[in-house]
Amino acid sequence: MIKEFISLEWKQHFRSSYWQKNLALNIFLMFFALWISLSFLGLGVGLYPLLKNLYPEQDPFILVNGYLFYWLIGDLMLRFFLQKLPVMSVKPLLILPIKRNVIIHYVLGKSSLSFFNFLPFFIIIPFSVILVNNGYNVSTVLSWDLTLLVTVWMLNFVNFIIENLSAKTTASFLPIASLVGALYLLNSFNIISFTDIISQGILHISNHLALIIMPLLILSILYYCNFRILKNNLFLDSTLKSKVQEVNASSLEWTKRFGDIAPFLQLDLKLIWRNKRTKSMVMLLVFGVLYGLIFYPNPAYKDLEYFYSFIGVFSTGFFLINFGQFIPAWDSSYYKMLMSQNIKYTQYLKSKHTLMVISVVVLFLLTSPYVYFGWKILLVNFACAIYNIGVNTHIIMYGGAFNRKKINLDKRAAFNYQGTGAVQWLIGIPLMAFPMLIFGFTNWFINFEVAVAVLIVLGVLGIVLHEKLMHIISHKYKSYKYKMISAFSQEH
Amino acid sequence: MITTNNLSKRYHTTQVLTIENLSIPKGQSFGLVGNNGAGKTTFFSLLLDLIKPSTGGITNNTILVHKSEAWKPFTSSFIDENFLIGYLTAEEYFYFIGDLRKQNKADIDDLINTFKDFFNDEILGKKKYLRDLSKGNQKKVGIVAALIGNPKVIILDEPFANLDPTTQIRLKQIIKTLTKQQDTTVLISSHDLTHVTDVCERIVVLEKGNIVKDLITNAETLKDLENHFSKQVII
Numbered sequence: 091m092i093k094e095f096i097s098l099e100w101k102q103h104f105r106s107s108y109w110q111k112n113l114a115l116n117i118f119l120m121f122f123a124l125w126i127s128l129s130f131l132g133l134g135v136g137l138y139p140l141l142k143n144l145y146p147e148q149d150p151f152i153l154v155n156g157y158l159f160y161w162l163i164g165d166l167m168l169r170f171f172l173q174k175l176p177v178m179s180v181k182p183l184l185i186l187p188i189k190r191n192v193i194i195h196y197v198l199g200k201s202s203l204s205f206f207n208f209l210p211f212f213i214i215i216p217f218s219v220i221l222v223n224n225g226y227n228v229s230t231v232l233s234w235d236l237t238l239l240v241t242v243w244m245l246n247f248v249n250f251i252i253e254n255l256s257a258k259t260t261a262s263f264l265p266i267a268s269l270v271g272a273l274y275l276l277n278s279f280n281i282i283s284f285t286d287i288i289s290q291g292i293l294h295i296s297n298h299l300a301l302i303i304m305p306l307l308i309l310s311i312l313y314y315c316n317f318r319i320l321k322n323n324l325f326l327d328s329t330l331k332s333k334v335q336e337v338n339a340s341s342l343e344w345t346k347r348f349g350d351i352a353p354f355l356q357l358d359l360k361l362i363w364r365n366k367r368t369k370s371m372v373m374l375l376v377f378g379v380l381y382g383l384i385f386y387p388n389p390a391y392k393d394l395e396y397f398y399s400f401i402g403v404f405s406t407g408f409f410l411i412n413f414g415q416f417i418p419a420w421d422s423s424y425y426k427m428l429m430s431q432n433i434k435y436t437q438y439l440k441s442k443h444t445l446m447v448i449s450v451v452v453l454f455l456l457t458s459p460y461v462y463f464g465w466k467i468l469l470v471n472f473a474c475a476i477y478n479i480g481v482n483t484h485i486i487m488y489g490g491a492f493n494r495k496k497i498n499l500d501k502r503a504a505f506n507y508q509g510t511g512a513v514q515w516l517i518g519i520p521l522m523a524f525p526m527l528i529f530g531f532t533n534w535f536i537n538f539e540v541a542v543a544v545l546i547v548l549g550v551l552g553i554v555l556h557e558k559l560m561h562i563i564s565h566k567y568k569s570y571k572y573k574m575i576s577a578f579s580q581e582h
Numbered sequence: 583m584i585t586t587n588n589l590s591k592r593y594h595t596t597q598v599l600t601i602e603n604l605s606i607p608k609g610q611s612f613g614l615v616g617n618n619g620a621g622k623t624t625f626f627s628l629l630l631d632l633i634k635p636s637t638g639g640i641t642n643n644t645i646l647v648h649k650s651e652a653w654k655p656f657t658s659s660f661i662d663e664n665f666l667i668g669y670l671t672a673e674e675y676f677y678f679i680g681d682l683r684k685q686n687k688a689d690i691d692d693l694i695n696t697f698k699d700f701f702n703d704e705i706l707g708k709k710k711y712l713r714d715l716s717k718g719n720q721k722k723v724g725i726v727a728a729l730i731g732n733p734k735v736i737i738l739d740e741p742f743a744n745l746d747p748t749t750q751i752r753l754k755q756i757i758k759t760l761t762k763q764q765d766t767t768v769l770i771s772s773h774d775l776t777h778v779t780d781v782c783e784r785i786v787v788l789e790k791g792n793i794v795k796d797l798i799t800n801a802e803t804l805k806d807l808e809n810h811f812s813k814q815v816i817i
Contacts, residue, residue, distance in 0.1 A: 352681075353678055353681035353682060356678075357667070357670075357678060360669060360670060360674070361669060364669040364711070365669055423664060423667075423668065424664060424665060424666060424667045424668075425664075426630075426632055426661065426664050426665060427664065427665035427666070427667075429630075429631070429632060430630040430631070430632065430654070430657075430658075430659055430665075431654060431679070431682045431683070432651070432654035432655045432682060432683060433654075433682055499668060499669060572632075572633060572634050575632050575633070576633070579664065
């Protein structure tokens with residue numbers, strides 16, 4: 091049975107048009123994974139000497155255990171945003187003579203083979219080898235490794251429980267953010283010292299291997315919880331069936347002043363407001379606005395002006411990157427209809443463009459209080475906003491012509507993880523890295539004012555050439571019309 | 583109104599459709615029948631420029647559809663549920679299509695009103711998103727949306743499938759009224775031989791991408807078609 095599932099997965103993956111048409115992206119992803127693994131490996135090798143150097147009096151092993159708590163919550167946070175439960179397209183399997191339990195065990199089993207579960211071991215294994223080399227007790231170190239293995243699996247399954255709970259709320263990242271935040275605060279104010287509890291606990295288990303029964307027990311409980319959740323959800327009338335939603339209608343009359351793009355603008359606003367996927371994206375804007383707070387107050391970044399440009403592009407372009415990269419996939423489920431109607435590509439794209447421009451302006455205004463940390467920040471943010479409006483909006487729409495992955499907005503939230511994940515952020519990299527490079531180099535070789543001016547000039551140039559660029563972009567869309575239609579009518 | 587010229591569609595080496603010469607005059611109600619894979623949807627997709635012809639082309643009112651978009655203002659269609667926008671209500675969807683077809687809100691309201699019976703109180707004013715409607719009700723919305731803006735050519739793929747008997751009868755009346763004035767050309771595909779013979783003046787049978795029969799509907803047509811399709815069962 092498992093063999094058939096694996097062959098199904100394989101075919102689903104390699105026979106989708108997404109894989110075939112995005113070979114370059116997939117190769118890039120693989121290199122990215124390789125690069126991450128190598129850097130983790132490097133960290134694993136270097137960890138022991140590094141700690142020995144920084145804190146010569148303390149035992150590196152104890153130190154590492156002291157940091158485990160931070161790893162746990164960091165890992166959990168990261169998993170929440172990047173790792174998704176590998177639910178096969180279960181619906182067609184339900185009517186086949188396969189036991190439900192087998193399907194669920196398979197889905198859960200597959201999740202434990204995720205890249206995220208191997209990643210920590212690129213650090214843990216070399217570190218353990220070095221520990222043994224430095225005279226630590228072999229059996230203690232092995233037990234430690236084993237405990238961490240169980241812990242990683244626990245994280246794996248805790249994450250899916252959290253994801254399942256959050257899928258029901260609108261601001262889906264709130265539960266995880268409050269959980270991690272609460273744990274962190276309780277710990278840092280020493281109300282409950284998780285750092286100590288975890289480090290003591292793991293050290294204790296490492297010394298008395300029999301105690302590993304405890305985490306194993308927790309692991310099996312977590313697995314069982316996941317099993318129950320999936321089992322309850324694998325019915326046509328619960329997760330897989332849609333629940334009827336009451337409409338919240340507003341006439342959006344004000345969009346009329348945008349002239350002939352008004353119908354599309356209304357459609358886009360409804361798209362964003364009425365689908366869970368897009369709605370939680372809007373909620374994430376809070377994160378984009380607050381992002382600067384991590385860096386601006388920090389004296390370490392005080393003189394790194396080039397870094398301001400990165401934050402500037404990121405914060406003012408947060409919506410642009412998230413929304414823009416799925417143009418025109420947002421409309422993929424009714425793309426055929428749009429293509430048979432009497433519309434102009436330029437009108438269609440202009441509505442998206444207007445929306446992105448408005449978002450950049452609003453985000454710039456929202457981030458303007460950062461002037462508190464220095465006028466340079468405001469100036470850089472302004473330049474970045476202009477750059478976003480003039481350059482990035484056009485680049486991202488041009489990139490949309492190569493979009494071949496359908497987004498099924500109608501799918502229920504609990505299983506709707508399409509198009510989210512690591513790839514989403516990779517596409518953002520050139521959009522953010524390029525202006526940062528330009529700004530950084532100009533700032534380095536000439537000065538700050540010229541660097542700001544260069545970004546503004548590039549942005550203004552883009553705005554001036556807007557009509558021309560739109561013409562080129564819509565031409566590209568037109569030439570890929572048939573390919574897009576056929577890719578968007580595929581489910582995977 | 584619609585003429586094909588040396589039209590064919592090939593995927594790699596498989597020829598899925600060959601219609602060298604087919605001419606549909608203005609105002610005709612035209613039915614397309616054929617088993618699965620006969621090429622009905624392929625033909626409609628070509629007519630709507632959703633796929634590219636391998637050779638030849640289709641002209642719609644003297645406009646070559648894969649070269650110019652000028653056919654779009656007077657052509658409308660409903661192929662499948664993928665023509666609907668799931669997160670809109672039925673009314674919003676009609677207004678949206680109306681906007682695209684340069685109709686104002688009042689025009690749309692008038693049109694919707696004439697279809698009150700057809701909707702049977704299950705669609706209008708229900709504050710439900712289209713994605714939450716049943717398949718049959720979705721189909722009704724799609725069909726009515728295809729009538730917005732007085733199109734001269736209407737293309738409906740399998741309009742009778744999924745509809746309840748009452749609605750099927752109502753739909754037949756609607757189609758008959760449309761073509762009565764010899765003004766609107768209606769193209770329909772169906773698996774139901776009774777329905778097509780009821781509403782269509784002309785019926786074309788497709789088989790593996792080729793036209794094998796081209797009939798003007800009369801009293802014998804249904805028998806004729808039934809014989810044609812049952813012959814294949816015996817062989």
